[in-house]
Amino acid sequence: MEQKTKINAEDGRQELLITREFDLPLELLFKAFEEPGLVEQWMGTKVLKLESKKHGSYRYETKDAQGNVVFQANGVIHEFTPNRKITRTFEMDNTPFGVQLEFYEFEKLTGSRSKLNMHVVYESVAKRDQVLKLPFAQGLNYAHNRLQEIVDKLK
């Protein structure tokens, strides 16, 4: 089966491209990025603020069941053209990844299908590679933690 979400991250470059086609009309796809309540649902985070307009800004925050903040991110919107394009910065708080510049382009394919191109530029090649490796490292950590839990139960 063909993969729906494609990532193009060329070696030695400080950027990456994420592309994805949706079984959604262009207007609905765009709305998913425009309305705070919808962003909350698919991003799985609380949206403290989202001003969908030029020079607007946004803030996300996720807490665990105990109320500890586990994820915080923020950025400013540089360009907001409905159903066409969003240019914004994105920064995860308390991480070494720095600020990234994001270009989201929305494209109509047919009346009921659309496409998203996400072009993300990092401060350096090293920072991009760190971000790419993050879920990989987490995956390994989870595997190790699971293993630890199983071993602990055997004791």
Next chain:
Amino acid sequence: MHLRRDIFQAIADPTRRAIILLIASQSMSAGAIASNFDTARPTVSKHLKILIECELLKQEQNGREIYYHLNPVKIKEIADFIEPFRKMWDDRLNKLETVMKKYKQKNRKISYGTENKN
């Protein structure tokens, strides 16, 4: 805290990448590997040690000589390292698609009886 070396650290060095390429086709002894480099033998040994610590290379005793060969499982790990990142985005955007399909249905119901050009 002692940090274990990871495979990305292993391939960050050009000499170590050259060693990997060199033994990709056949297993070789340390001496044979070192003869391909201008660097001192202990330097090559140091690189081999790191590659073994990261499990990219495996040692095999063959008579009096130790041979080094690639560990295909670890090599695949490097090739696949971007996959969890892709999967993370794939899951997130699948969710977006599901959320918006539901949103579409809900809003269709609401707009029934009023104007609905879609």
